[in-house]
Amino acid sequence: MPVPKSESVLLANVGKSESWTLRAYEASGGYKGMRKVFKEMSPVETTEMVKSSGLRGRGGAGFPTGLKWTFLPKDHPGPIYMCINADESEPGTFNNRILMEDDPHQVLEGIIISCYATKATTAYLYLRYEYPLCWDRLQSAIDECYAKNLLGKNILGSEFSLDIFLHKGAAAYICGEETGLIESLEGKRAWPRIKPPFPAVEGAFRKPTVVNNIETVACVTHIANRGVDWFKSMGVPPDPKNPRDAGSYGPKLYCLSGHVNQPGCYEAPLGITCRELIDEFGGGVWKNRKGKAAIPGGISMGLLTEPEFDTKLDFNALGKVGCLGLGTAAVVVMDETVSIVDFLHNSCRFFQHESCGQCTPCREGTAWALRMLNRMKAGKGRLKDLDLLLEIGDSIGIIPGTTICGLADGAAWPIKNAIRKFRGEFEDYIKRTNPNGYAVTEPVPALVELQTH
Amino acid sequence: MIAKQRVLTDEMIAEIKALFPRYPTKQAVTLPALHIVNEKLRNVPLEAIVEIAALLELAPAQVQDTLSFYGMFKQNGPHGKVRAWVCRSISCALRGGDEILNHLCHHAGIKPGETTVNGALTLEFAECLGACEYAPCMLANQTLHKNLTNESAEAFLKEVTAK
Numbered sequence A: 001m002p003v004p005k006s007e008s009v010l011l012a013n014v015g016k017s018e019s020w021t022l023r024a025y026e027a028s029g030g031y032k033g034m035r036k037v038f039k040e041m042s043p044v045e046t047t048e049m050v051k052s053s054g055l056r057g058r059g060g061a062g063f064p065t066g067l068k069w070t071f072l073p074k075d076h077p078g079p080i081y082m083c084i085n086a087d088e089s090e091p092g093t094f095n096n097r098i099l100m101e102d103d104p105h106q107v108l109e110g111i112i113i114s115c116y117a118t119k120a121t122t123a124y125l126y127l128r129y130e131y132p133l134c135w136d137r138l139q140s141a142i143d144e145c146y147a148k149n150l151l152g153k154n155i156l157g158s159e160f161s162l163d164i165f166l167h168k169g170a171a172a173y174i175c176g177e178e179t180g181l182i183e184s185l186e187g188k189r190a191w192p193r194i195k196p197p198f199p200a201v202e203g204a205f206r207k208p209t210v211v212n213n214i215e216t217v218a219c220v221t222h223i224a225n226r227g228v229d230w231f232k233s234m235g236v237p238p239d240p241k242n243p244r245d246a247g248s249y250g251p252k253l254y255c256l257s258g259h260v261n262q263p264g265c266y267e268a269p270l271g272i273t274c275r276e277l278i279d280e281f282g283g284g285v286w287k288n289r290k291g292k293a294a295i296p297g298g299i300s301m302g303l304l305t306e307p308e309f310d311t312k313l314d315f316n317a318l319g320k321v322g323c324l325g326l327g328t329a330a331v332v333v334m335d336e337t338v339s340i341v342d343f344l345h346n347s348c349r350f351f352q353h354e355s356c357g358q359c360t361p362c363r364e365g366t367a368w369a370l371r372m373l374n375r376m377k378a379g380k381g382r383l384k385d386l387d388l389l390l391e392i393g394d395s396i397g398i399i400p401g402t403t404i405c406g407l408a409d410g411a412a413w414p415i416k417n418a419i420r421k422f423r424g425e426f427e428d429y430i431k432r433t434n435p436n437g438y439a440v441t442e443p444v445p446a447l448v449e450l451q452t453h
Numbered sequence B: 001m002i003a004k005q006r007v008l009t010d011e012m013i014a015e016i017k018a019l020f021p022r023y024p025t026k027q028a029v030t031l032p033a034l035h036i037v038n039e040k041l042r043n044v045p046l047e048a049i050v051e052i053a054a055l056l057e058l059a060p061a062q063v064q065d066t067l068s069f070y071g072m073f074k075q076n077g078p079h080g081k082v083r084a085w086v087c088r089s090i091s092c093a094l095r096g097g098d099e100i101l102n103h104l105c106h107h108a109g110i111k112p113g114e115t116t117v118n119g120a121l122t123l124e125f126a127e128c129l130g131a132c133e134y135a136p137c138m139l140a141n142q143t144l145h146k147n148l149t150n151e152s153a154e155a156f157l158k159e160v161t162a163k
């Protein structure tokens, strides 16, 4: 089968010797885009460039990046803050880690250009605790930049000054939600804020703030260097049938894991199908087995069935098969031996553990969903539980409008997709494991969690 | 009267204070301060909370409130010399992550969250470590252990407990 590998841009330096040093980065043309921007473009023009590239945020929500920058108040006396989201905790996702470990200067160049465009003079890079190598590589890259006046006061003789500070997280998924991140940065519990006000108006330390993902700013580096036309030459144009689709342009780092022969991070133009990713990049499903289901973009996005593997992994197509969206473009493959009951138990366990507890529908909904899955796995499941689970799935989240942040939607989608797409399997499992009680509809006691952890 | 022994050393205090210029508020130094203390003491006792709060001009309850939100900082005595997190999220679970954690716990004679009696090792579960291409995996202090098997998990235990 032909492997449609296009030129790697985001991953071009990965695997090269000492790719994380300034020397290696500059030898491969690094900091050229930034120099060009500083010399030739105003901040407004830089924002305009990113806007016209069609770049959409890579952190999960897919919001147009340049447009987000224009929401900052005009002529603000400052300070304006940039928060770089490197909390990367969505199960299945690891592309930010690879960029930071192997090519931190590519990330820093993107941050500098983004701060120049938004007139932010301080950037906080919020890095999850579990990435110690990223921390070391980023910190030494930042030190190199200060030594060469790529950071600090009057960068390269310009009017523009910028500091970048690393800030370490403490093992909580919710710190990746942009306002949870801001609260955590401020030294508080990471309770997401009610929006509006959006961070662009009132964010970190009550000042205008932009939050962007690591891969998003890495794309900014290449847009500055190679231009808007190059970026738009890849991907999928807006769907004429969906007035809300802004298109899916540019290269994307797809993470592939689970039951495939070659798990890894692969760069491809936005819009390859899940099947192409599995077969042509990942070497197919492992052990010569068939695929059964796949998570399309991190566990929050729900489930694709095997026939749905032909869906394009872009910002628009996944919604058409009932998934929440592209998310982080992290595909996790399950082979035919996997029980969807086990999958859903794992998903519910994750969200119960990570709910910040602030909104009752999310805190109680995720906890009860896990209790029901525990009961099911203990052979005490009832058919009624499937309806109760769906009731939770349909009623928690910002889409139904009952919670403050999108974690609850992420908890709901795997429940809704798993039960609606695999209902027969759930019913068979419940009848088989609970032959005497599956039809009971009276309240039954919850069980303590069965597994030791 | 004998002055009560401080928990924070002069070095810790200097390290914390050096971060003040980075942020517009002292409260923003809460997590960094907790990390600084935790790295050295392998836990953050209540006395440390009071001292951090004084440095950051906060009420101790504010610092404690933040600490209690995160799963990171223990307060009931130090964790082991090695603190190991075994991933239980989906990509690792599909390749045996839960079983690896059970296997490690069984051989170390502890439950997740506990520390071996000699203080060598604390075992915990983690949610996705962001290394799913190496599933099942584990982060032990600063080291990522990739593609774990029962054998490599046992070898890890042997090495840690021999120290």
Ligand SMILES: Cc1cc2nc3c(=O)[nH]c(=O)nc-3n(C[C@H](O)[C@H](O)[C@H](O)COP(=O)(O)O)c2cc1C
Pocket: A056, A057, A058, A059, A060, A061, A062, A063, A065, A085, A086, A087, A088, A089, A090, A173, A174, A175, A176, A177, A178, A179, A211, A212, A213, A214, A216, A217, A405, A406, A407, A410
């Ligand atoms: C529960 C939850 C967790 C999130 N985790 C992350 C994360 O780890 N990294 C990230 O970049 N965005 C994450 N996001 C999305 C952010 O809220 C935000 O949209 C993003 O950082 C914006 O950057 P972008 O526009 O460059 O993608 C998360 C959102 C939610 C609701």
Ligand code: SF4
Pocket: A174, A191, A192, A354, A355, A356, A357, A358, A359, A360, A362, A363, A403, A404, A405, A406, A407, A408
């Ligand atoms: S939806 Fe869940 S995670 Fe988000 S703020 Fe509410 S309780 Fe917290």
Ligand code: FES
Pocket: A091, A092, A093, B087, B088, B089, B090, B091, B092, B093, B127, B128, B129, B130, B131, B132, B135, B137
């Ligand atoms: S699921 Fe284990 S590292 Fe991501």
